[in-house]
Amino acid sequence: MxxxxxxxxxxxEERELSRKLGELSTLEDALASRELALASLEVELHIFExxxxxxxxxxxxxxDALEAEIxxxxxxxxxxxxxxxxxxxxARVRAQESEDALRARSAATEKRAGxxxxxxxxxxxxxxRAIHPDLAEGSEAVAKRQELMAAANRAYVTGDEQQLAAILxxxxxxxxxxxxxxxxxxxxxxxxxxxxxEERIAALDxxxxxxxxxxxxxxxxxxxxxxADGRDLLAEMAAALEPRIEQAxxxxxALFREEEASA
Amino acid sequence: MSDPEQPQTGDLVRAGDRTxxxxxxxxxxxxxxxxxxxxxxxxxxxxxxxVRCFRGHRDCVMSVALSPDGRFALSxxxxxxxxxxxxxxxxxxxxxxxHGHRVSSAVFSHDGLxxxxxxxxxxxxxxxxxxxxxxxxxxxxxxxIVHCAALSPDGRxxxxxxxxxxxxxxxxxxxxxxxxxxxxxxPVRALRFSPDGRLLLSGSGQVALTAGGRDNGTVCLWDPYxxxxxxxxxxxxxxxxxxxxxxxxATAFASTGWPSRGRLNITRLWEVESGRLLHRxxxxxxxxxxxxxxxxxxxxxxxxRDRLLRIWDPQTEEEVHxxxxxxDAVYAAAVSPDGRFALSGGSDxxxxxxxxxxxxxxxxxx
Numbered sequence: 001m002x003x004x005x006x007x008x009x010x011x012x013e014e015r016e017l018s019r020k021l022g023e024l025s026t027l028e029d030a031l032a033s034r035e036l037a038l039a040s041l042e043v044e045l046h047i048f049e050x051x052x053x054x055x056x057x058x059x060x061x062x063x064d065a066l067e068a069e070i071x072x073x074x075x076x077x078x079x080x081x082x083x084x085x086x087x088x089x090x091a092r093v094r095a096q097e098s099e100d101a102l103r104a105r106s107a108a109t110e111k112r113a114g115x116x117x118x119x120x121x122x123x124x125x126x127x128x129r130a131i132h133p134d135l136a137e138g139s140e141a142v143a144k145r146q147e148l149m150a151a152a153n154r155a156y157v158t159g160d161e162q163q164l165a166a167i168l169x170x171x172x173x174x175x176x177x178x179x180x181x182x183x184x185x186x187x188x189x190x191x192x193x194x195x196x197x198e199e200r201i202a203a204l205d206x207x208x209x210x211x212x213x214x215x216x217x218x219x220x221x222x223x224x225x226x227x228a229d230g231r232d233l234l235a236e237m238a239a240a241l242e243p244r245i246e247q248a249x250x251x252x253x254a255l256f257r258e259e260e261a262s263a
Numbered sequence: 264m265s266d267p268e269q270p271q272t273g274d275l276v277r278a279g280d281r282t283x284x285x286x287x288x289x290x291x292x293x294x295x296x297x298x299x300x301x302x303x304x305x306x307x308x309x310x311x312x313x314v315r316c317f318r319g320h321r322d323c324v325m326s327v328a329l330s331p332d333g334r335f336a337l338s339x340x341x342x343x344x345x346x347x348x349x350x351x352x353x354x355x356x357x358x359x360x361x362h363g364h365r366v367s368s369a370v371f372s373h374d375g376l377x378x379x380x381x382x383x384x385x386x387x388x389x390x391x392x393x394x395x396x397x398x399x400x401x402x403x404x405x406x407x408i409v410h411c412a413a414l415s416p417d418g419r420x421x422x423x424x425x426x427x428x429x430x431x432x433x434x435x436x437x438x439x440x441x442x443x444x445x446x447x448x449x450p451v452r453a454l455r456f457s458p459d460g461r462l463l464l465s466g467s468g469q470v471a472l473t474a475g476g477r478d479n480g481t482v483c484l485w486d487p488y489x490x491x492x493x494x495x496x497x498x499x500x501x502x503x504x505x506x507x508x509x510x511x512x513a514t515a516f517a518s519t520g521w522p523s524r525g526r527l528n529i530t531r532l533w534e535v536e537s538g539r540l541l542h543r544x545x546x547x548x549x550x551x552x553x554x555x556x557x558x559x560x561x562x563x564x565x566x567x568r569d570r571l572l573r574i575w576d577p578q579t580e581e582e583v584h585x586x587x588x589x590x591d592a593v594y595a596a597a598v599s600p601d602g603r604f605a606l607s608g609g610s611d612x613x614x615x616x617x618x619x620x621x622x623x624x625x626x627x628x629x
Contacts, residue, residue: 049291056294094289101290215291222298236301237294 013187020190027197032129034204035149036121039156041211043116046157048220053102055234059241061102064095066248073255120161127152127168132200310618313588314604317348317614319355324608326368327595330375335392336606337378338614339369345380347392350616359395361388368411372418379421381412387423389435401433401440413454413463415487422463422487424451430465432487442490447481447497453506453517456487462512462535463487466503470521482506482517482531484538494538499529501550509556510600514541520550520567528567530554532577542577552594552609557619558602564619566593566607572617584620589613 010018068091075081075088131148148167155163211217226233322341329336329350336348345366347357362382369380377398378390385406389399401421402409412423414435421433428449432442446467453466468480480499483492501519508515518530528551532541549569557564562583563575570593572586591610598605598619608614 052294053290056297057290060290060293098290215295219291219295219298222295222302226302233298233301237297240297240301 017187017190020187020194024190024194024197027194027201028129028132031132031197031201031204032125034201034208035128035132036125038204038208038211039124039153040116040121041208041217042153043157043159045211045216045220048223049216052216052219052223052234056237056241057098057102059238059245061095061098063241063245063248064091064098066245066252068092068095070248070252070255073252073259116156116159117161120156120159120164123161123164123168124152124156127164127171130168131171311584311620312586312618313615314618315350315353315616316588317353317355317616318612319346319358320344320608320612320614322365322612323594323610324612324614325366325594326370327606327608327614328370328597329599329604329606330371330392331373331600332375333599333601333604335371335375336614336616337369337371338608339366339380340608340612341365342612343382345369345378347378348614357392357395359390361390361395361397362386367409370412370414372414373416374418377414377418379412379414381409381423381425383408385409385425387412387421389421399435399438401431401438408450410450410452411454413456415456416458416460420456420460420487422454422456424449424454424465424467426450428467430454430463430485430487432463442487444483444485444487444490444492446483447495448479452502452504455506455508457508457535458510458512461486461488462493462508464506464508464515464517466506466517468499468502468519470502478502478521480519482515484515484533484535494533496531501529505551505553507555508535509561510558510602514556514561516554516556516563518551518554518565520552530563530565530575530577532556544577544580552592553596553607555596555598555605557598558600560602564596564598564605566596566609568592570609570611572596572605572607574620586617586619588615588617 068088071084071088071091075084078084128149131145131152148171152164152167155161155167223233226236317336317338320338320340320342324338324340326339327336334350335356336350337345338348339345343362343364343366344358344360345362346355346359348354349356359380362380362384364382364384366380366382369378371378371392376392378392379387380390381387384404385402385408386404387401387409388397390397401423407426409423409425411425412421414421419435421435422430423433424430424446426449428446428451430444430446430451431440432444433440444463444465446465448468450469451465451467453464455464456462457464463485465483465485466480467483468478470478478501479497480501480503481495481497482499482503483495485492499517499519501521503517503519504521506515506517513535515533515535516531518528520528528545528549530542530544530551532543533539534541549567551565551567553566555564556562557574561577563577565573565575567573570587570589570591572589572593573582574584574586575581576583586605589607589609589611593607593609595609596605596607603619603621605617605619606614607617
C-alpha cells in the first residue's frame with residue numbers, strides 16, 4: 001500500500017471543474033472525428049467527381065457546347081425572335097459553366113487519386129484535435145488556428161501527408177500550444193468551451209448532412225448502388241448521352257450545309 | 264464557392280474548401296437526374312447480349328411472348344404452367360396451372376389484357392392476364408394434344424390445332440366454332456395470323472413412326488374466314504415447327520426441324536401475295552424450332568437445338584450475329600415490336616431476354 005499524500009479534500013468547484021474538463025475532452029474527440037469525417041467525405045466526393053466528370057461531365061460539356069452553337073445558329077437566322085436569342089444566351093451560359101466545371105476539376109485531378117491511407121486520417125485527426133480554432137481564446141488566436149485548420153484541410157484533401165505533419169510539428173513547437181487548458185483554466189472558461197465545441201459539432205453535422213444530401217453525393221450513392229447490382233451507371237449515362245451528342249452534331253452539320261447552300 | 268449569406272465563425276474554416284462538393288453549371292444536378300432516370304428505367308444495354316434470365320419453370324419452356332407494351336413476358340412450359348414475368352425485374356407475377364397438363368403455347372392478345380394458351384389436356388383457354396381467371400375454353404379435355412393457338416389482331420378469332428389434320432377457327436366472344444381448314448398432314452404445329460388479321464399461316468407435319476415411313480410437313484396460307492387455301496407446300500421433308508409473318512405482312516417464314524433428328528434444317532421465305540418462294544436454305548446444321556422475321560429489315564432470328572439464337576441474313580446467307588447463353592435446345596423465341604429485344608425459352612427451363620444488335624436500317628434512321 002502506498003501512502004496517500006495528505007491533501008485537503010477537493011472543493012465542490014474543483015470537482016465540477018475536473019468533471020467539465022473530462023466532458024470537454026470527450027467533446028474535443030468527437031469534434032476531431034467530425035472534422036475527419038467531413039474532410040474524408042470531401043475527399044471521396046472529390047475523387048468521385050474527377051471520375052464522373054471524365055466520363056459523364058465531359059459529354060455534357062460537349063453536348064452543351066453543340067446545343068449552344070445550334071441555338072446561336074437559329075437565333076442568328078431569325079434575329080427578330082427575342083425568345084430564340086434568349087435561349088441562345090442561356091445555352092451559351094450553360095455551356096460555359098459546364099466547360100468551367102470541367103476545367104477547374106481537371107486542374108485538381110493530378111493532386112489526388114485513390115483512397116485515403118489510414119496514416120493520413122490519423123494524422124489529420126491529431127491536427128484537428130490539437131489546433132482546433134474553437135478551443136482558442138481571443139480573436140487573434142482563433143484566426144491563427146483557423147488559418148492552420150484550413151491549411152490542414154487542404155493538405156488532407158490533396159493527400160499531402162508531409163504538409164500535414166509539418167503543420168502539426170510547427171503547432172506543437174509554437175507558444176500557443178502551451179496555452180492549453182491547464183491549471184489556469186477556470187470553470188467558467190471550461191463551460192464556455194464546452195458550449196462552443198457543442199455548437200461547432202452541430203454545425204459540422206449540418207455541413208455533413210448538406211454534403212450528403214447534395215447532388216454529387218446522391219449521384220455517387222446511385223452509382224454505388226448500381227455497382228452493387230453489377231451495373232456501371234456512369235458508363236450507361238455516357239452511353240445515354242452519346243446519341244444526343246451525335247444528334248446535335250448531325251443537326252449542326254445540317255445547319256452549316258444549309259447556310260453554305262444559301263450563301 | 265462559399266456561402267456568403269452565413270458568415271459564421273465556424274464556417275470560415277472551410278470557406279476555401281467548399282468548392283469541392285459544388286460543381287458549376289448545375290452539372291451534378293443534371294447528371295443526378297439522368298442517373299435517377301436510368302436507374303428507374305429498364306436497362307437497355309448498348310451491346311447486344313443477354314439482359315436477363317427468368318428462372319422458375321421446372322420443365323422445358325415451349326413458348327414465349329412479350330406483351331405489346333413490353334412490360335411482361337409470357338411463357339408456357341411442360342411443367343404444366345404458364346407464367347407471366349415482369350420484364351424489368353425478372354419477377355414472376357402470375358402462375359397458372361389451369362391446364363393441369365403440359366402447356367404447349369401461350370400468346371398475348373393485341374391489347375395485352377388476355378392470354379390464350381393451349382395444352383396437352385386438349386383445350387385452348389383464354390385468361391385474364393391480370394388475375395389469371397379463365398374467360399373462355401375451346402376443345403374438351405381428353406381430345407388430344409393441342410400444339411398451338413393464335414389470336415387474331417382484333418382479338419375476335421381464335422385459331423388452334425393439334426393432332427387432327429385441320430385448323431379450328433372459333434369466335435372468342437361466342438365460343439362458336441365457325442370453320443375448319445384441312446391441312447394435308449397433321450398434327451398442326453404452328454399458327455400465325457398476318458399482322459392485318461386477314462390471313463393465317465399454318466405449319467404441320469410429323470416424323471415417321473414406323474420403319475419405312477416418311478417424314479413430312481406442310482405450310483399453308485389461309486383466308487381463315489372463307490376457308491380458302493391461298494397457297495401452300497406439302498413437300499416439306501420434316502415437320503414444320505415454326506411459321507411467321509414479317510412485321511409488314513409481306514413475307515412469310517417457315518422452318519422445319521425435329522428435336523431428335525440431326526438433319527439439315529430447311530428455312531424458307533415466301534412472298535405472301537404471290538406465294539412465290541423467295542429463299543430456301545439448308546445451311547443450318549441443327550433443327551430450328553422457332554423463327555421470326557425482324558422488323559426494319561429482312562433478317563431472321565432463329566432458335567434451335569444448337570442452344571443459340573442466330574440472326575441470319577437471308578440475302579447474303581450469312582450469320583450476322585449469335586446470342587449465346589442457353590445451356591440446352593431453344594424451343595421458342597419472340598421479338599419485341601421495335602426489334603430491339605428478343606425473348607427465348609427452351610430445354611434449360613429458363614427464359615432469357617436479349618438485346619438484339621441494331622439492324623442496319625434501324626441504325627440509319629436513328
